[in-house]
Amino acid sequence: MESIKDKVAIIGVGTNKRWGELYDQDETGIVLEAVHEALDDAGVGIGDIQAAWVGGGAPTGNWLTSIIKQYIPVTKVENACATGAETVRGCTFGLLSKTYDLVMAVGVGKMKDAPRGGEGAGDEAGVDKYHPVTGATGIPAGRYALAATRYFSRYGLSRQEGKHMLAMISSKSHYNGARNPRAMFQREVSVETCENSPIIAWPLGLYDCCAQAEGAAAAILCRTEDAKSFRPDYITIKGIGISVGPGMRKFHTGFDFTHWEESTAASKQAYEQAGIKNPREELDMAECHDCFSIAEAIAVESVGLCERGTIRRDVEAGTFTLEGKLPVNASGGLKSFGHPPPASGIREMFETYKQIIGKAEYQSRQLKNVELGLCHNQGGHPGRFECSVTILGIPGK
C-alpha cells in the first residue's frame, strides 16, 4: 500500500451563497452557484472537467446534465453522511490512476422540498424503512441522545453538568457561525440559551441539534504536479480514511455508546497516510461532524484530539474555540450551517481550504498559520456508522 499523501491537489472550491431553507431555489440552482464558484476559483471552465463524482439529489446526478454538455462520466455515490468525502475520494482515485487530469466533486442536499421538512432524512433507507420494527424507531436526535445519557453516566457528569458541557459546544459553534456569511444561522447564542432550550430528545435540546438545511458544495481537483499551472496557492490531500462499523454493534453489550470506533478507524487510516503521529499537536484545525452537540464531543475524542472522557476539560479551557489551540468547527459547523448530508463533507473541505490559503471571508474568522486540517463526517447512528476522515494541508507539510 502506498500513501496518497500530497499526490492530489484541490485547486478550487465553491458553495452556494448561503445555506439554509432555500425555498425560492431548486436543486440545479444551488448546484450552479457552488459549481460556478469552484470553477472560477480554479480558473477553469466546465468544458475542461473530464469526470465528476456527485452525491445527493436526483438519481445519476442528472442535475449536472444541464451544466455538463460534454458527455463525460458522472458517477453518483452514496455513503450516508460520508457521501461528500466519498465524492472527493472518487476524484482522488480517478486522478491517481491517471485516467483523468481534471475532475470535479459536487454534493447537494435539498431536503426542505420533501414532506415534513425532510424529517428523518438520511436515516433508515431502502427496504429497512418498511421493517415492521426497526423501520419504526426514532428520530436521529433520539439515537444520539442515547450516547449523551450514557456519556453523562459513564463519566459521572450530573444531568446539569452534562447539559452545560453540551451547551458550551453549541454556543461555541454559533459564535463561529455568527462570523461566517455562508452559514444558515449567523447569530451568537449564549450557553444559557443553549442549555435551557426546549427538549427535542432528552437530554438533547433544540440547540444541541443542527438544522435540516439545504446547500451545495463543489471542489475541483487535479494531480499535484499539475496544480501550479492553475494557481499558486492550492492545497493537497494528505490522507482519506473511510470506515464502516460492524452494523449491529449497538446490540453488543460491549458497545458503550461513548466512543465511536468508526471515527477512530477512519482517522487512523488518514493519519497513517498523512504521517500524523499526534493529531492534537500536529493539526491546526478540525471540522467535525456536529449534527448534535454530543456528536462533536464524542467525535473529537474518537479522532484523538483529546483523551476519552476528557473533552469537558478542553471545552472549559477553550481549547477548541476560534481563538483556541485547536479550533473545532471554525466554520460554525453543521450547527450553524445545517446538514444536507451529501454537501456537508465538501463544505468542511471548503472551510479547511480557505483557512489554509488564508482566504476566509472576514479577518475576524481567519485562523493564523493553518497548515493541516481535518474534516470528519459520520452517517448512521451510534453503533452503526459510516465515517470519513480527510486530512488536507499545505503541499509538502
Place this chain on the structure above:
Amino acid sequence: MFGILSYGAYVPMFRLSRDQIAKAWGGGSGAGEKAVANFDEDSLTMGVEAAVDCLQGIDHKSIDALYFVSLTHPYQEKQAASIIAEVLDLKPDTFTLDIDNSPRGATSAFRLAADAIASGSAKKVLVIASDCRVTAPHSGDEMLFGDGAAAFLLGDARPAVTIDNAYHVFNSFMDTWRLPNEPFNRTWEDRFIFGEGYSKIAPQAVAAALKQFKATIKDFAKVVLYAPDQRRHTELARALGVDAKTQLQEAFFNNIGHTGSAFVPMMLVATLQEAKAGDKILTFNYGDGCDVHALTVTAGIEKLRNRRGIKKYLASKLPVSYYQQYLIFRDLVIEEPGGRATRTSSLPVLWRERKNLVSLIGQKCRVCGTVNFPLQRLCIECQTEGEFDDYPIWDKKGKIFTFSMDERTVQPVAPSVACIMDLEGGGRFYGNITDRDPATIDVGQEVEFTFRNIHDGGGLHNYFWKMRTVRG
C-alpha cells in the same frame, strides 16, 4: 378431575379517575377510578400479559389448545388466537380459536375445554379473556368500563382448582349489542334491560344451577357474580342470599371498571389469589344466557402464589394525568392532518422474522455463547455464520444501559422513551419503555418485557415487545 391448573391476570398500568371524566363533561362523578389500557395496548396484548402471568414455570409446548375470548378482537377477520399462539411460541399443532360476541365467553370456553379434555383431543387448554372496549365520550359506559385480562390453564392432571359442576343456559334477550360497523355499544332503557332482563334472568339461572348441583348458596366460601354495574351486583347478591361481607367477591367497579368478557375471569383470579384448599367457589357469568360453575380449591393452589394476578397488578399503577390523554389512548381524537409521519410495514419481513419479532426469541452463538438480538446471520461477537441455538429473551429482565426521551415522536403520546437494555444472562435489547413516568427513569433501573402494538402502519397491527419498569 377437570379443573384449573393455573391462573393469571393483567390490569393495565394507567388509571383514569372518574372525577377527571366528570370534570371534562360536567355532571356527577362516579366513585373511584378505572383501569385503562395504554395507547399501545389492545385486547390481544393484554391477553398475552395475562397468559404470561398464568404460564410462569409452565412449559409453553405442553399446551394443546388456546381459546382467546374477547368482545374487542383486534381484527374483524384474522384470528387473534393464532397471533397469541405465535407470541407464546406454542407448538405448531396447537388448536386455536377466537370466541367473541358474549361477555360470558370465557366460562363458555371452560365448557369447550372440558369437552376437549374429556374427548382426549387436548390435555391442557389455555383460555384467555381480554377486553379493551372503546366507549362513546360522555356516556355511561365511559364511566363504567375498564380494561383488563385474565387467563386460565385448564386440564385434568392434579388441578389447583377442580371444576365440579357446570350449568349453561342461553337467552336471546336484547340488552347490549354492537353493530359490525359501529364503534360503541347500544342498549335500551335500564328499567327494561335490568327489570325484565338481568334482574330476573340471573337469579333464575343460579337457582336452577344450584338445584342441578344439589347445593345451596351457603355451601360456597366465595361467590363470583357477573353484574352490569355496582348496584345490580349488590342487588343480585342480596337476592341470592350471598353474604356481602364474607361470601361475595368484590367486583372492582371502583378501581378497574367493567371489563366485558374479562370481568368474571378477573374476579375469579382475585378469588383464587385469596383462596385456601377446600374452599368451594360459585361463579355466575351472564350475557345472552348464563354459565354457572361450582369449583373446589385444592392444596395445589399454594404453588400458584407467585402469580401477579389482580392483587399485584392493581397495586402497580400510574394516573392518567388528564382526560384528553385518555381520549388519545383510545384514538378518539381527530388529529391534525400530516401531524405525524406515516409508517408502513413489510409483511414478508414480519413473516420471515416472526420468531424473532413476535416470539422474542434471540440466538445464542454455539461457538462463543454470545446472545444475539435482533436476528443475525453472523454472530456479532465472533462472526461465525449461522451457528445459533434459539434463546428466548422475552422472559428475561434487564437493566437500563442508556435511554433518551424523544419529544418529537411519531407515537401518540410524548415523550417516546428509547432505551438500551442489557439483559440478565447476556444480550442487549434496543426498544422503547412504555407505561412510564418519564421523570423517574434512570440508568441502571431494572426493566422487563411487555408485548405491545408498536404502530398500525400499513393498515395492520404491528406488534412487538417494549420494556417497562418491573411491575408487581
